[in-house]
Amino acid sequence: MIISMRPHATKQEVEHVCERIREFGFRVHSIEGEERVVIGVVGVGGDVTACLESLEATPGVERAVRISAPYKFVSKEFRKERTVIKVGRAEIGGDEFVTMAGPCSVENEKQIMETAEAVAKAGAKILRGGAFKPRTSPYDFQGMEGDGLKLLAKAREATGLAVITEVMTDRDVDLVAEYADIMQVGARNMQNFALLKALGRCQRPVMLKRGLSSTIKELLMSAEYIVAHGNSQVMLCERGIRTFETATRNTCDIAAVPVLNELTHLPVILDPSHATGKRSLVPALARAGVAVGADGMIVEVHPCPEKAVSDGAQSLTIEGFREMMQQLDGYIRLWKRERVAEFAAAL
C-alpha cells in the first residue's frame, strides 16, 4: 500500500496514520517529498483491505492505493501453468480451441435435439441451452426450468456433447448440478456472492460471465470467491461490456482476453453472440477470439432464429454456424500451432 497525505497534513496527522498502520500489523516507510508526505506500507499478515479502507477514512489522508493484487488463488503468481478443465470430450485450457454452441433457451425436445446434433456435427464439443432464464421483464419467458434440464441431459446422451447451462440462485445449485457439466453464472449474477459461495462448495466446473459493467479485476475477484470456497474449476467469459455505443448490443472488450492471460491461469472463453447482439457480426468476432488466444467460444445457434423465444437476432442458423466453423478452420490451426509451441516450451 502507498498512502499519500494531503499537501498540508500536520505532523500529528502523519503520526496518527503511521500508528494506525502499525496497529494493522504492517511496517511503515515514510518519504518526505517537497509537497507532501508519502507513506509506504510493508509486510504480510495484516488485513490489507481493512487497513486501506481505514486509512482512506483517516484525517489528513488524500489517497490510499493498493499495490499488490487483491486476489490470490486465481493469479498467475500463485500458479504458472494454465488450468485445464476436462468436461466430456473437451479439455478447456488445453491445446484444443473448444466450441460451445446451442440455443439461448431450451424450448422443446425437437428444437434442442436438432440443434445438438447439428452443432456436434459441425465441431462443437459442448451444448449450451438455458433452462432458467434471467429476463429483464417479468412478462417474458422465464425458461422451462426442470423440464429444460431433462431435455439437455437427453441431448447429451444422444450426442455425447457435454452440457453447459445457467444457474440463477444458490437455491438451485444442487438441482442444476445434477444435470449440467458446466454451471454458468450469468453476467447479471457475477457479483451474486451467495451464488458464488454455493458454487464454491459444488463439484462442477463453473463458467463465470463478466458483468455488464464489471472490471477485469472484479471478474477475477468473483472467480476468487468460487476458488476460495473450494472449487478451482473455474473458467471466465468475456461477453461484452456496457458503454455509450449502441451500434452493437454490448461492446466486446477483446483486449480482456490477453489481459486475463497475463493475470490468471484460468481459461478464458469469448461469447461473440452477446458481445455483438447481431448475427452478421458473430463470425468476425469469433475469428477475433481465436486470434487473441481465447481458450474457446460460446455461440448461440437456433434452427429457426425468428421463432426463437429469446435472442433470435444474435443466433446463427444451423447453416450459418456450419459455415462459420469452416471459415474458422485456418485460424484455429494457427491458434493450435502457437499453443502447442507454448506447451512444448514449458516442458
Add this chain to the structure above:
Amino acid sequence: MIISMRPHATKQEVEHVCERIREFGFRVHSIEGEERVVIGVVGVGGDVTACLESLEATPGVERAVRISAPYKFVSKEFRKERTVIKVGRAEIGGDEFVTMAGPCSVENEKQIMETAEAVAKAGAKILRGGAFKPRTSPYDFQGMEGDGLKLLAKAREATGLAVITEVMTDRDVDLVAEYADIMQVGARNMQNFALLKALGRCQRPVMLKRGLSSTIKELLMSAEYIVAHGNSQVMLCERGIRTFETATRNTCDIAAVPVLNELTHLPVILDPSHATGKRSLVPALARAGVAVGADGMIVEVHPCPEKAVSDGAQSLTIEGFREMMQQLDGYIRLWKRERVAEFAAAL
C-alpha cells in the same frame, strides 16, 4: 412497435414480416417511404416482447422499436397519485422528506446503539445498517448476519427508528423480513430475478437500488418484477452509476430523480454516500437530492469512520451528520412547500 425494413428488402420479406405480426395477434399498418418500408404494429393482447424479438431476427428487418413502455404497474399511466409507503413513524412519498441514516455495517452493540440514538436525535426516521454485506473480495468482512439483525431490532426498540437492511439471496428473505421494516436490494442484485420474485411474495416494503450500469428503464423493470409478484410497496434508490470518471466512486445521475418522477408513482430515494464515495462531498449531494425532489435520502454515518469495517471514507461522523441536517433545513422547507402545494392541487 415500429418495424423498419432494410432499404432493399424484397416484397416477399415485407409480406413475411406482416404475416408474422398477425400471427402474434397484432394489426399491421404499412408505410412505403422513398427508401424503405416502415411497418406500424397496432393492437393489444399480443406478446409485444416476443413479437419484437422475433421480428428482429427475421430476414429483411433492419430494426424493431418498441413504442409503449415495457412496464405497467409501476408507470404513471397506471397510477397517477404518488405511492406513499408507511414505515414506523415515516411516510415515504408523502409530504415529509425522509432521512435514513446509520453505519454501512452493523459491527457491535455499542456502535449501532450509539449511532441510532444520534441519528434519531438529528432528525433521521429510519436506521440503516448492513448485517449481510456484499463484498467484492471473499476475504473482506461479510457481515454479522443473524446477530446483526438482532442488534438492529434492539436499536429500533430503543429509539423508535424503523430499520432498513439488505437481503442478498432469496434464501434469506424470510429471515430478514422478521427483523427489517424495509428490505434493501443492493445495486449488484438489482437484476437478481430470483430475489426480486421472492420479495414480490413478501409483505415488507422494498428499497431497490439502481445497478451500477443499469438504465432507468431496467430499474423500473426490476421494480415491476416485485410488484407483478404481489408486493406494491417498492421505493427506488439512485446511488450513482459507473462511468469513466474516477474522481468520485460513482457518478451520481441526479437527473434520474426527476426522470423517475415523470415515469413512475413510486418514491425515489437518493444515496449521496455511495454516489460520491467521499465524506466531504456528501452534504452538497444531499442538498441536490432535496432540490431535485427526491422523497428522501439514505446516508452512511459512523461514530468513528476510520475504525469502520467498511465504507469509512464515505461515512459522516455523528457531528458531521448533525451539521448537515441543520444546513439542509432551509432546503427541506422549500421542498415541503412545493410538495404540499402539489398535494393541494391534486385535491
Add this chain to the structure above:
Amino acid sequence: MIISMRPHATKQEVEHVCERIREFGFRVHSIEGEERVVIGVVGVGGDVTACLESLEATPGVERAVRISAPYKFVSKEFRKERTVIKVGRAEIGGDEFVTMAGPCSVENEKQIMETAEAVAKAGAKILRGGAFKPRTSPYDFQGMEGDGLKLLAKAREATGLAVITEVMTDRDVDLVAEYADIMQVGARNMQNFALLKALGRCQRPVMLKRGLSSTIKELLMSAEYIVAHGNSQVMLCERGIRTFETATRNTCDIAAVPVLNELTHLPVILDPSHATGKRSLVPALARAGVAVGADGMIVEVHPCPEKAVSDGAQSLTIEGFREMMQQLDGYIRLWKRERVAEFAAAL
C-alpha cells in the same frame, strides 16, 4: 511519483530504474516489500510527466503513479481565494449567482432581441447565443457567423446584458473577441489545443465546457493551457457527460461542481439544458446546480422552441424561463447566505 516494480523484477532492473530517475533530476527512496520493490521519487525541478512516461516504458516496471497534481495555476494550492471574473454587470465567482440565458443559435434580429429583453427582465445578466455552431452533420445549419456576432452586439447595446458566444477555431479568435464578452469553448473542442493556446493569448474571459468524455482532471488541464498561455480569466462548465444512459441526452455529473470547488479557484457554471436535453427537466437541474454551489448557470431559452433551428427540445420558452427564475429564488437566497458567510470567514 511512486514506481511499483513487477514482483519478480531483477536487481539490475531496479537499479536501472533508479538511475533513470536520477537522470531526470529526482531523488530515489526505495522500499523493499515482501513481494516487490516500490520506489518513491522525490524532488522538484525535473519533468514529472516525461519521467513518468519513460519509467512506464522501462523493463521491470509494473506501474508508475503520479502523486502531485499535473496542473498548477488553476489549483487551490496555487491560489486559495476564488477567482472573480467581472463581465458587464456580473461578477462570476463572487457573491451573486449569475444566470446566462438565450437561444442555442442566433437566428435573426427579432428572435435575439426579443429573447434578450425577456431574459434580462427575468433576471439574467448574460446573453448566450451561438453564431458559429458545431453541428454533427455537415448538412445542418452552421450558424449566422459574422452576422450573428453583430446581432449579439446589438442586443447587448439594447439590454445591457454581456454576451457569451462560441469560438470554434483559433483562426476566429480575434473576430469573436471583437464582439463577445465571454469566449465559449464547446465540449467537442475542450482538447483543441491550438484553440486553447490562442485563447490564452486573448484578453477576453473564457468559459471552457467539459468534454463529453473528459475527466475532471483533463478539464483542469485544458484550463491550465489557457492560463499558462497568459489568460487567467477562465470559468469551467459542467454540461453532462456521455454514459450508457439514454433517458437524458447526457448524464449530468452534478458532483463535479463540489469536486471542482475542492480542487480549483476558478468559477464553475452548470448547463442544465445540455445536461438533460429535455425542457421539462431543466428547472430541477437548475435547482440542483444552485444547491451544490455552482457560481452560475447557462440556460437555453427560445421564444418558440418548436421553430428553433437547433436544440428546441431542451429550450425553455420565455414564460418557462420566467417561472423557473421565480421558483429558484428561495434556493438562490440560501446560496447567497452561504457564500456571504464564506467570504466573511475569509476576512
Add this chain to the structure above:
Amino acid sequence: MIISMRPHATKQEVEHVCERIREFGFRVHSIEGEERVVIGVVGVGGDVTACLESLEATPGVERAVRISAPYKFVSKEFRKERTVIKVGRAEIGGDEFVTMAGPCSVENEKQIMETAEAVAKAGAKILRGGAFKPRTSPYDFQGMEGDGLKLLAKAREATGLAVITEVMTDRDVDLVAEYADIMQVGARNMQNFALLKALGRCQRPVMLKRGLSSTIKELLMSAEYIVAHGNSQVMLCERGIRTFETATRNTCDIAAVPVLNELTHLPVILDPSHATGKRSLVPALARAGVAVGADGMIVEVHPCPEKAVSDGAQSLTIEGFREMMQQLDGYIRLWKRERVAEFAAAL
C-alpha cells in the same frame, strides 16, 4: 421519421404536428394505436434533421426517431465497391493489408531514420510520426512542428515509405499537406468541424481517428463532412474508446471494424497501440484486427521506448515489431485469401 405522440396527446396536438410535418415538405401517415398516435413521415426533399428537431420540441410529442441514415456519400447505399486509396506503394482498401508504423513523435533525425528503415524492412508501407502533438498538459513536449515535417520527408526519400502525420488545426492544413501523404485527424479533433472542412478542401488522403467517446454514427458523420466538402479520400481508424475499464488505456471496440464494413465503403484501420496502451498487448490486438477484416493497422514503434518523449509504454521495440510482423504472416494470408475471393465475386 417516426413521431410517437404522448399517450394522452390531444387531437389538436396531433393535428398541429401533422401540419408542421407538411410545412417541412413531407407527407404524413398517421397510425392510431390503442394507447397513442404514431405518425410516419414520408418523402424526400425536406430537411430531415430540422424537422426532427422541431418536432421533438413540439407539445404532445414523446419521441421523434430518424429511420434513414444521416450520412449519404460515405454510406454503402451510395457506393457499393470499396474505396481504394493509393498512397506511395500502398493501396489502402485493396487486396493488401497495409501496415503503418513509426514513433509517436518525431524526436530527431537519427531516431526517425533508424525507425523508418527498420519498419520498412519488416514490411510496413507507411511511416507514422507526429510533428504536431496534442498533449493533455501544456507542459509536455508539443512536437518538433515544421522541423519534424522536414525529417519525415527526408525519411520518405531514404526509404520509399509514404508518410502519415497529424494536423491539429485548419491553420496548419496547407503546411502539413506539403509534407504528408496522409493527413491524420486525432481522436480529440474528430469533431473539430473547422478542421474537417479545411481537409475537405485539401487534396491529400485523410485518416480520421474515432473520438474517445464518439459513436460509430458520429465517426461516419465526421467523414461525411470531409467528403461533402470535396475530398473523398478518407479512411477511418478505430483506436479504442473510453469506458469504465482501466486495465487498458482505452477499450478497443473491435466490433466497430465489421460494423463499419457493413455501413461504409471507406477503408478501416486499427490502431492496436492506442487501443491498449501497453506494449505486451499490441500483437494480440493486431492479430484481432486482421481477423475481423480491417484494411490495415497503425502501430507505434521506437528504437528505445524508455527514451521516447511520448507513448513509450505502448511502443514496440524494433525487434518486437519484427517479431510481430512475422507472427502475423499466417493471419494476413487468410485475410488476403478472403479479400481476393470477395473481389473475384464482385466481378
